[in-house]
Every structure is written in C-alpha cells, then in structure tokens.
Amino acid sequence: xxxxxxxxxxxxxxxxxxxxxxxxxxxxxxxxxxxxxxxxxxxxxxxxxxxxxxxxxxxxxxxxxxxxxxxxxxxxxxxxxxxxxxxxxxxxxxxxxxxxxxxxxxxxxxxxxxxxxxxxxxxxxxxxxxxxxxxxxxxxxxxxxxxxxxxxxxxxxxxxxxxxxxxxxxxxxxxxxxxxxxxxxxxxxxxxxxxxxxxxxxxxxxxxxxxxxxxxxxxxxxxxxxxxxxxxxxxxxxxxxxxxxxxxxxxxxxxxxxxxxxxxxxxxxxxxxxxxxxxxxxxxxxxxxxxxxxxxxxxxxxxxxxxxxxxxxxxxxxxxxxxxxxxxxxxxxxxxxxxxxxxxxxxxxxxxxxxxxxxxxxxxxxxxxxxxxxx
Numbered sequence: 001x002x003x004x005x006x007x008x009x010x011x012x013x014x015x016x017x018x019x020x021x022x023x024x025x026x027x028x029x030x031x032x033x034x035x036x037x038x039x040x041x042x043x044x045x046x047x048x049x050x051x052x053x054x055x056x057x058x059x060x061x062x063x064x065x066x067x068x069x070x071x072x073x074x075x076x077x078x079x080x081x082x083x084x085x086x087x088x089x090x091x092x093x094x095x096x097x098x099x100x101x102x103x104x105x106x107x108x109x110x111x112x113x114x115x116x117x118x119x120x121x122x123x124x125x126x127x128x129x130x131x132x133x134x135x136x137x138x139x140x141x142x143x144x145x146x147x148x149x150x151x152x153x154x155x156x157x158x159x160x161x162x163x164x165x166x167x168x169x170x171x172x173x174x175x176x177x178x179x180x181x182x183x184x185x186x187x188x189x190x191x192x193x194x195x196x197x198x199x200x201x202x203x204x205x206x207x208x209x210x211x212x213x214x215x216x217x218x219x220x221x222x223x224x225x226x227x228x229x230x231x232x233x234x235x236x237x238x239x240x241x242x243x244x245x246x247x248x249x250x251x252x253x254x255x256x257x258x259x260x261x262x263x264x265x266x267x268x269x270x271x272x273x274x275x276x277x278x279x280x281x282x283x284x285x286x287x288x289x290x291x292x293x294x295x296x297x298x299x300x301x302x303x304x305x306x307x308x309x310x311x312x313x314x315x316x317x318x319x320x321x322x323x324x325x326x327x328x329x330x331x332x333x334x335x336x337x338x339x340x341x342x343x344x345x346x347x348x349x350x351x352x353x354x355x356x357x358x359x360x361x362x363x364x365x366x367x368x369x370x371x372x373x374x375x
Contacts (some may be wrong), residue, residue: 002029007172009079010035010070012055014172016127017160017188018083018111018151019050024165025079026053027330033057033355034346035070041349049327051345059351059375062182065314066374073097073359074106079168083111086121096183105182107171126187127152127293130159132359134192139199143213146317155232159191215266216240222272223248223262228281228300235279235282235287241331248296252278349375 007030011022019034026032032053038060044051054283059066071094074080080099080165082089089095089110100200113130114120131137131154141147164186171182202208210302214220223239239248248254256274261267279287290296302310308319308326318328323344329337352375356366369375 001337002027002339004336005029005076007031007338008076009033009081010073010077012080012082012084013037013056014083014111016156017164018081019163020157020161021109021111021168021205022054022081023050023052023180024161024330025168026342029337029339030079033351033359035059035061036348036372037061038066038349042347043046044345044347044350046323046344046347047325047328048345049325052322052327053342054346055343055351055355056346056348057352057375059352060373061092061094063372063374064093065369069356069361069369069374070094071099071102071363075103076359077103077106078172079109079118079302081109081164081168083109086112086116089314091311095194097331100181100183104180104219105175107168107175107182108183109168110166110184111160111186113188114158115190122345127155130155130188131192134159134189135196136192139210139212139218141212143211144220147212154195155192159193159195163191163194220265220268221263222268222275222310225272227275229282229284229287230280231283231285233284235291236285236299236301238297240297244295244297247294248298251291251294251296254278 004025007025009022009025009030009032010031011018011034013019013034013036022032022034030271033204034056035056036052036055036056038058041058044056061067069220074094090098099106099108110116111122113125113127114123128137128149136154136159137147137149137251140150160205164184167186170182175181175259203210207214214216216224219225221240223237223245225233226236228234237248239245242262249259253277254274258267258274259271275375282290288300289297292300300310307313313319317329320325320341321327322341325344327341330341333339353366356369356375357363359370366375
C-alpha cells in the first residue's frame with residue numbers, strides 16, 4: 001500500500017520525462033494507465049525500466065469514439081499527464097478545458113521542454129537544448145573543450161519529470177482543501193533554471209564565476225573532482241571542508257607545503273596536476289581500501305554495471321531485479337506506505353480490455369470500441 005494508493009492517473013504515452021514521472025507515481029502506489037497508439041499495438045519491451053508499473057491501453061485518438069471513451073476515463077481519474085507540443089491535446093479534443101469540464105477535480109499535468117508559452121514553445125528540442133538556455137550546460141565541463149552533455153538527467157529527469165511530479169503532488173494536497181483541480185505547466189527550461197538557484201546566489205555574491213572549471217564544484221578546485229588510477233579506473237573526492245581536506249592530505253601522504261593553501265585559486269591547476277600523479281600510483285581498489293568510509297568524502301567512480309554490486313548499494317537494496325532485469329529500486333523510502341514496483345513494462349495495448357472493464361465499461365461497450373477500431 002504505497003503513499004498514493006487510490007490515486008488514478010492517465011498517462012499519455014511519450015518519451016523521457018513524462019514516463020519517468022508516471023513511473024514515480026506508480027512506484028508510490030498510484031494506479032497509472034498508459035494511453036498508447038493503436039498503430040503500435042503489440043510492440044514494446046519488458047526491459048524498458050522507464051515503463052514499469054503501468055498497464056497499457058491502445059487507442060486511436062483520431063477516432064471520435066476513442067476520444068469519447070478517454071473522456072469517460074478522465075471522469076474517474078485524479079491526474080492526467082501529457083507531454084505533447086502545446087496545442088496537440090486541444091486539437092485532439094482533449095485539452096485541459098475539456099477535461100476539466102468532465103472532471104473539475106482533475107490535475108492536468110503538461111510536460112514540455114520550452115513551456116506552454118514563449119517564442120520557442122512550438123519548436124522541437126531535446127534535453128541538451130533546454131539546459132543550454134537555462135544556463136546549466138554552460139557551467140559544466142572542462143575549460144578547454146566544449147560543454148559536455150551530462151546525460152539527460154538535468155533537463156529531462158531533474159528539471160522536467162521531478163518538477164512535474166512535485167507539482168502534481170502539491171496540486172493533490174491543495175485539492176484536498178479546495179476540491180478543485182488545476183493545470184500544471186512544467187517546462188524543462190523552468191525546472192533547470194530552478195535547479196540552478198544556488199549558483200545564481202553564489203554568482204550574485206561574487207563567489208562563483210561564469211568560467212567553466214574555475215570554481216569549487218565544477219572541477220576547478222583540485223580537492224573536488226575525479227582522478228584516474230593506475231588500473232585506468234577512477235575515484236572521486238569532495239574534500240571541501242578543511243577537516244576533510246586535512247584528512248585527504250594525511251591519507252594520501254601529501255606533505256608538500258603547497259597543499260596547505262587549499263583555497264588559493266591561483267594554485268589549483270598546479271595542485272591538480274600533482275594529485276593526478278599521486279592517484280596514478282595506486283589502483284582504484286587500493287585507494288578504496290585506504291579512503292572509503294572515511295571523512296575524506298571519497299567514492300570509487302562506478303559504471304552502470306558495477307554500481308548494483310557496491311556493498312553499500314547491496315546493503316540498502318538500492319537496486320533490485322524484476323523478471324531478470326536489474327534496475328533501481330523505488331525512491332524515496334517511506335516508513336509506513338512503502339513504495340514498490342507494481343509490474344514490469346507492458347506491451348502496447350496489452351491491457352486494453354481489462355483497463356476499460358476496471359474503469360466501468362461494459363463488455364458490450366468494449367466490443368463496440370474494438371469493432372469501430374477505437375481500441
């Protein structure tokens with residue numbers, strides 16, 4: 001019984017942040033049904049972790065009967081999530097005004113890159129573009145090469161999905177008092193900019209510069225970054241606080257007096273070069289044996305295959321296996337209403353009849369929708 005047990009969610013199938021938000025809602029106990037395209041019926045892959053925990057209903061939303069059926073589902077839903085370009089849901093006859101007319105308590109979550117309004121609202125884009133105009137990617141990477149894409153974690157999943165999720169949860173709380181739903185405009189540009197709030201504060205205080213690799217947290221400081229070991233693997237250190245930095249010097253055997261000037265920015269490049277040489281003298285495991293678990297703020301840099309086998313992750317069961325697929329477990333953790341993976345990913349249209357039946361359609365109505373090629 002997850003924290004969101006009893007909440008019904010309609011997810012309009014999409015890519016990236018929308019599905020991630022739906023996965024989170026499902027992990028927390030909500031019943032999430034995904035509306036897939038009828039033309040893709042039977043496709044899909046159980047290994048798509050992003051699609052776990054939901055059943056699939058395949059519909060042809062260019063068919064008026066399908067639109068009418070979906071609006072009947074909307075009447076019983078708490079939340080609807082869509083990630084189309086602005087105006088698409090309206091053209092389908094499923095815009096927020098229409099849906100809220102059918103269910104005034106509905107939370108209508110809209111996930112886009114640029115937002116519902118603005119000069120770029122109708123332009124195509126991807127994570128790298130959204131985090132570019134927000135100022136994020138311009139602050140990341142090495143000074144002597146182009147900014148490197150930080151996977152699509154910052155825009156799609158951090159600035160997008162998690163802000164849509166927080167908006168939905170806040171709207172559900174507010175609805176418990178007002179009894180009325182609302183529309184959430186979650187834009188990845190907005191969310192990414194919000195994530196940068198601390199850095200805009202530092203910039204205003206003149207303790208951060210816009211030059212890459214010149215600050216404490218962007219790889220400029222020798223005591224905050226990743227270093228290669230003798231076995232071509234990597235470790236990371238984050239020895240910001242003086243006491244942690246002193247322990248780093250002690251454990252690494254660094255008695256060079258130059259290291260005593262920890263925050264002399266002029267000396268950072270030379271000290272980083274010295275640390276590069278030092279960390280190349282041992283294997284990653286040897287450094288782990290010496291530093292892991294101490295207050296140095298140290299960790300081995302693990303790849304996706306290694307991370308599930310780290311002792312800390314194993315002890316906390318941070319990763320789980322579902323039908324042979326290793327994947328991250330639900331997060332965060334609740335003391336009473338524990339989250340859980342409800343099922344592996346569904347194939348498109350796999351549960352069409354079962355969903356409609358569970359949501360109040362009669363066998364005759366379901367058969368009529370099938371005959372009319374609506375589902």
